[in-house]
Amino acid sequence: MRDGLHHILGLATAFLLASIGAALADSSEEAREQKLERLVRQDCGSCHGMTFKGGLGPDIRAERMAGFTPSAIAAVILDGVPGTPMPPWRGLLSEEDALWIAEYLRKGGR
Amino acid sequence: MTALLKSLLIIAATLMASVTHAVAADQQPVLRGTGNLGIIVERTTGSLVIFDATERRMISRVEGLGDLSHASAVFSPDERYAFIFGRDGGLTKVDLLTSSIVHRVMQAGNSIGGAISDDGTLVAVANYEPGGIKVFDTATLAEVADIPATWTGGRSKTIGLEDAPGRRFLFSLWDAGETWIADFSKGNTPQITKLTGMGDRPYDALVTSDGRYYVAGLFGEDGLTVVDLWQSPLTPRRILRGYGNGETKLPVYKMPHLESWALAGNRFVLPAIGRHELLWVDARTFEETNRTAVYGQPVFAVAGPDGRNVWVNFAHPLNDTIQVVDSLTGSIVKQWKPGPAVLHIEFAPRGHDVWVSVRDANVVQVYDAYTFEKKAEIAANSPSGIFLTARAHRMGL
Incomplete structure (x- = not known):
């Protein structure tokens, strides 16, 4: 009987811990995406415009981005475009971040 | 009985409220000057906060100004009206006393700031797309002149638009490496002077506060270019050439x-x-x-x-x-x-206070210029530029 109770308690604890873990993972993923979204809108927006239609830098709206693969866009983000004001973001962004941004832009910032 | 009393009370309260409202509407507006007013650009919501710089508090909010990322402002000589240059090509004239939009035009697809003439009659906007500047009557925002920045490569993005004495505007062509002077001293048809050889990709410029020098920063080379507006003919001169010592530039994220x-x-x-x-x-x-x-x-x-x-x-x-x-x-x-994303710094005209926008904390902070003590905060949504009306009386801002 005691063993049974222990077993149930153990399961419950494990389940609780797993749920907390998943929730934390979810919220940290959400936080990361929010951070990236803010970066793209606000900081990339310095040159590409907050609505991505361009400024000193070119138009990066979905219609134009559709012509590039996500990995090509990510490569430009990470390594910049030498000889232009587009700086390399490697060091500030991981490859995963850059790919997320590439997909985000191809979806028109959604 | 209780229900009846309640109803009566509600009716009475409504009547009193409407009477109070009517009295408020009848009242003369409070007289005030505008020399201690300022505006805060709320870049993501397309709105402005109008604030009292003496009391360090918000007065009102004006909405409906479009895309205000990288927006800037100039003021009419009477310091009553602000002209806001939006990123989306919108040019908006705002009455600071009534907190309302007086005129608004969409004059281009993509813009980067502007200037007001020394006599306060013309407001000019620099455009990326289509490249060039447009000039408007400050009273009506009717278009006075359209100056396409045409060069051998097509139309250039324009940057560094500044006012200069004698109803002149100076601006630079990012793609062409030229600076043009649009001289409106003889009327509303400008005489255009083009200076070539300003350098590789001028990215911004200024006019010194005495109106004498136009200085353009260069993105594509180590150095800046200065034009002495007191000399004739006007001759670009490179300064600080090679200040980077040939070293690799660090990435410029802004x-x-x-x-x-x-x-x-x-x-x-x-x-x-x-x-x-x-x-x-x-x-x-x-x-x-x-x-x-x-x-x-x-x-x-x-x-x-x-x-x-x-x-x-x-x-x-x-x-x-x-x-x-x-x-x-x-x-x-x-x-x-001060917090995440400090975007702009604006001194009070006599220098005692310094206004600092902290975008990601949604706040503008006010510091004592000498003790660095924080004196006040004004809440604002993603604040960027802060502009005090005293700018009306300074050249080259």
Whole structure:
């Protein structure tokens, strides 16, 4: 009987811990995406415009981005475009971040 | 009985409220000046906060100004009206006394700031797309002139639009490396003078506060170009050539701004590009005198009106910090972190207060210019530019 109770308690604890873990993972993923979204809108927006239609830098709206693969866009983000004001973001962004941004832009910032 | 009493009370309250409202509407507006007003650009919501700089409090909010990322403003000579240059090509005239939009035109697809003529009659906007400037009547926002920035490569993006004495506007062509002068002194049909050989990709420019020099910063080469507007013919002259010593530039995550350049005694200070440095320049010879190593890529290096200290903010990702530099010694006297994304710094016209926008904390902070003590905060949504009406009476802003 005691063993049974222990077993149930153990399961419950494990389940609780797993749920907390998943929730934390979810919220940290959400936080990361929010951070990236803010970066793209606000900081990339310095040159590409907050609505991505361009400024000193070119138009990066979905219609134009559709012509590039996500990995090509990510490569430009990470390594910049030498000889232009587009700086390399490697060091500030991981490859995963850059790919997320590439997909985000191809979806028109959604 | 109770229900009846309640109803009566509600009716009475409604009547009183409407009477009070009617009295308020009948009242004359409170008389006030505008010399201590300012505006805060709320870049993501397309709105402005109008504030009282003496009481350090918000007065009102004006909405409906479009895309205000990288927006800037100039003021009419009576300091009643603000002209707001939006990123989306919108030009909006705002009445600060009534907190309302007086006129609004969509004059281009993509814009980057503007200027108002010395006589206050013309407002000009620099456009990326279509490249060129457009000039409007400040009373009506009716178009006065359209000046396409045409060069051999097509139409160039324009930047660094500044006013100069004699109803003139100067601006530079990013793609063409030229500076053009649009002279409206003889009427509303401008005479255009084109200066070639300004350098590789001028990214911003300024006119010194005496109206004498136009200085363009260059993205594509190490150096700046200065034009002495007192000389004839006008001749571009390269200064600080090779200030990067041939070293590889650090990544520039936000372009510096040259609009406010600090005159401190006989030296100017300006942000280097691709280097974490301020460059000090002799105001007569334009030779470099010394440098100050700073925290990051400087964006604004703003001196108080007395030139005593220079406040500096930085590009992403080091944009949570302000450094204050002593202009006599070039050394850093104060450094702190106001919060995430410090975007703009504006001195009170007499220099006692400094206004700092902290975008990601949704706040504008007010500091004592000498003790660095925080005196007040004004809540604002993603605040960027802060503009005090006293700018109306300064050249080249």
